[in-house]
Amino acid sequence: MIQHDNNKMYGTTILSIRKDKSVVVIGDGQVSLGHTVIKSGAKKVRRLSGDSVIAGFAGATADAFTLFERLESKLDKHPGQLMRACVELAKDWRMDKYLRKLEAMMIVADKSISLVITGTGDVLEPEDGIAAIGSGGNFALSAARALIDTKGISIEEIAKKAMKIAGDICVYTNHNRSDMSSKQKTLCTNFSNQPITLSEGRPCSSDTYDEKNDLYKDTKSGFDSNDSDIQVNDSTQVLLDDLPPQKIVKELDRFIIGQDDAKRAVAIALRNRWRRNQVPFPLRDEIIPKNILMIGHTGVGKTEIARRLAKLAGAPFIKIEATKFTEIGYVGRDVDSIIRDLVDAAIVLVKEKARKALANKALILAEKTIVNSMVGEDATEESKKIFRERLRNKEFENGEVSINVRESKSMLPTFDIPGMPGGQVGVMNVTEIMGKMFNGSKKTKTITVKVKEAREILINEESERLMDEDKIIKEAIDLVSNDGIVFLDEIDKIAARTEVKGEINREGVQRDLLPLLEGTTVTTKYGHVKTDYILFIASGAFHQSKPSDLLPELQGRLPIRVELKALTQEDLIRILKEPESSLLKQYIALMKTENVTLEFTDDGIKTIAEIAFTVNRQVENIGARRLHTVMEKLLDEISFIASEKNSEKFIIDSNRTSRAQKALLSLPSVIFLVRNVNSELAKSTREDVEEKVKKIILEHISKDVEKFNSSSKLSEHGADSLDAVEIIMAAEEEFGIEIPDEDAQKMETMEQIVEYINSKKG
Known part of the structure; x- marks a missing residue:
């Protein structure tokens, strides 16, 4: 029990009960100074992290509010990870000279876990789901344990009865509470010692607004909600902890038909990221992702698999065509711009998450601005309250209101810096330069818009203002370095080696890609980004070239090869x-x-x-x-x-x-192409077919080439299963036909391939 200083105000008691996938937290309303009761209706339980966490305190009130703020910052840093946030807070509590002097305890809970953070900086999880702290904590705990197995009574009623028993025994615990339906399935913050319940359902709605405390109150249930900085978790994202490869494939099956081999490969790659994070240092630093090469026709699902994978993991993703890049020294984009674009995508992703996290607070500030614009800042609180209620009831949606907003930045064009591929500079006027010199431009303008438009404008503006830009950038760079996914399309187009003089050397682009795939540091305008742990997925049809045409070093950095089948x-x-x-x-x-x-x-x-x-x-x-x-x-x-x-x-x-x-x-274009394909095949003689097929095969075999003849098995000349597939694909491209997989698997010699093609001539 915390030792009381008679010069400090103390609040007690807090009780938490967990049963049947629901958790309730309740606190009494008494605050004492020494032996004197100062307040009987205090609020000791709050909701945090976008309504996903509830917390209650016992002990010195000022110290408890400090701990609330610290806990909120830890939850912002580790969203959805209550245990980790509490452990980090406990570390600070033990090690920080100032925090060690705080006299308070906390109970925190989410839908999966309940924890007690003690005054010595320990984090404890109750075995039976029941925890209590404060002067009356032992009495409430005993009563709750005695009542927990009682049939026909909800945990809210158990909590109320247990607190009443504690209040009857402990002089520092009172009975001040308001009633709540035992069927309530939403999360609300308590008023006095009203329980907070976490279970299935949405957050409770608010009807009125407390200007003094900057919070909403639900007049129907008597609850209020303190909208501090919060973190809202995106329910569409599934945590990687719960995504083994089988589930990843099942998620991809919802959107993509077939291509099981490719799905398995990317599922394993994604799961390996999670596995790597479980490996202790320094071995973790040595584990790098295994990049993937996808081979297949256009339109078979290569891009969609990579895009859905990135969305599933909540990772920054970029699709880029390899043909966009030129070798360093030529005019054009260099490969480092891939990482710069990926960082831009990550910043958009992180800002969107932050915008959701700040949605509640931004809404409060937006409505406050709209109400002040309607009734004037000098209006009485009663008038503001009435207008705020009507605003929340959507009574003014089509009315017009004048609001002050910051002037948007000028969207002037950018241009490439000569001699610096990928570098860009924008045109900036003198006013903007001077504004930045004096701590940024504060210019605003007044606009008149409909109320529903004003709400959206102000929410976006307040969200931007509340965001910590440095934190956004740091998180984005972290996200790119550890979770980024790059989809490098049309890599087959830079595989073919050209003999035409004056044409840009695509082989140089391959060499430039090597360090990115191997692991290097790229400088961006936001900071340095390491590419060691970025997953690269390359893809190509390989009609005019084959994977073996890529530089050997690049082939080695794409160790996983997956062939996507043509669609039937x-x-x-x-x-x-x-x-x-x-x-x-x-x-x-x-x-x-x-x-x-x-x-x-x-x-x-x-x-x-x-x-x-x-x-x-x-x-x-x-x-x-x-x-x-x-x-x-x-x-x-x-x-x-x-x-x-x-x-x-x-x-x-x-x-x-x-x-x-x-x-x-x-259609004329279709008729021409069909006729052209058919005529090309029809006018080919058997000798032509044999000559073309032989040329294709000789490009893919490596063993005893001089002994090759039409009846030789391809496998006898060093052609593996991948080479056989590439030979069939090249023949399909050359003669404008499609060879089904079941027929292709039977073709072991050149003679069989030629016979099949000739059979299609009729």
């Missing part, structure tokens, strides 16, 4: 129907906005997939992207007249899709 007709049918945001669902939703109903029959869906597959096979294989072309052509007329067809229903069956098929295949 069945895959296209599944893509139309199964993903959560499938193309059919998108078009149905779009037409629903016009009150028009779209219905796709099974034979209609099958025909759509068949059209896309046929055009891909005969013209150019662009994978699932072909479905967009087919759907637009199919629904062109409906989309045009939808606004005039209110409440009508359109059924998309095989008859309607067949008409779209004729229209699509009658």
Whole structure:
């Protein structure tokens, strides 16, 4: 028990009970100075971290508020990690000369854990889910344990009864409390000793505002909420702790059809990041991510897999084409700009999280500004209260209000600095320069807008003002260095070695990429970024080149190779129907906005997939992207007249899709390409086919080349399974045909490949 100093004010008692996935925290309302009761309705329990944490204190009141502030800062630094935040606070409590003198204890809880932070800087977790502190803590604890197994009584009622018993026994604990329904399933902060409950549901709404204490009160339940700096966790992000590779693949399956090998590879790579963080130093520093090379046609899901992976992990992500870069010394972007762009993406990501974290406080300040603009700053508190209630009830949404906002920064163009690839400078006027010299420009302007627009403008402005820019930048650089994902597309385009004089040497770009993939430090305008632990996913179709054309050093830095299969007709049918945001669902939703109903029959869906597959096979294989072309052509007329067809229903069956098929295949460009492909194959003689196939094979084998003949097995000449796949893909590209996987697997010799191609000539 804390020893009392008669010159300090003390508050007691706090009780926490956890049962059946809910937790309640309750505190009495008494504050004492020595043996004198100073206040009987004090608030000792608060909600923190965006309503996800509740905390109550016992002991010296001033000391407790200091600890609340410290705990909030730790929760901001470690969002969603209550245990870690409390341990960090306890460390400071033990080691800091000032904090060691504080006389207070705290109970903190979230939906998964309850903790007691003692006056000696220890962090304790109660075994039975019940904890109590303060002068009446032992009495409340005993009563709660005695009542916990009573059937037909909620934990809120148990908490109230236990506190009443403690109040009957302890002179420092009173009975001052307000009532609350035992069915309440929201999180609210207590008034006096009203319990706070954490369970399923949304935060309670607030109706009135306490100007003095800068907090809202719920007049229906008698609760208030202190909106201090908070951290709101994004419910769409799943913690990596709960994401083994199987679950990652399952999450990707919701949006991407097939490509199981690629999904497994990226799932393992993501899980390895979590595993690395569990390894102690210094071995952790030696573990680097294994970069991935994806090989496959366009439109088979390479980019989507990487993008969904980054979203799942909440990591900064950037997709960049390798062909955008030039070797150092040429005019153009150098590869270091990849990291600079990734840092920019991370800052946007971190700012968005911070904006959500500050949403409640920004809303309070925004509403305060709007009310002051409506009634004037000199209006009475009663008038402000009335207008604030009406504002929160949306009574003024379409009315106009004048507000002062900061002038936006001039958006003047930027240009590259000559001789410094990737460096940019913006045009800045003299006013801005002088403003920055004198601690930034404070210029504001008055605008008149509707109330609902003013609220959004002010929330954004207040959020920006409340953000710690240095903290944002530091967190963004940290995020990039440890969790960044770079998707390097079209890497096959820089693999081919050119013999044309004067053309930019793409091999130099490969050499420039080497240090990024190996691990180096890149200087950005925000600071230095290490690339050692950034995950690089490279991809390419490799039609005109093969992975072995890449520099050996670059191949070594892409140790995991995954081949993505070409999409079959069945895959296209599944893509139309199964993903959560499938193309059919998108078009149905779009037409629903016009009150028009779209219905796709099974034979209609099958025909759509068949059209896309046929055009891909005969013209150019662009994978699932072909479905967009087919759907637009199919629904062109409906989309045009939808606004005039209110409440009508359109059924998309095989008859309607067949008409779209004729229209699509009658396009001049398609006819020309189909004829061109077919004529090229038709006019090829058997000798031509043999010569071209042999040339393709000789580029991929490495053993006993001089002994090779048409009946030799490819494996006898050093061709592995990946080489065999590359040979088949090159043959498909050369002759404009598609060889199904089941047929390709049977082809072991050049003779078999030639026979298959000739059979397609008819």
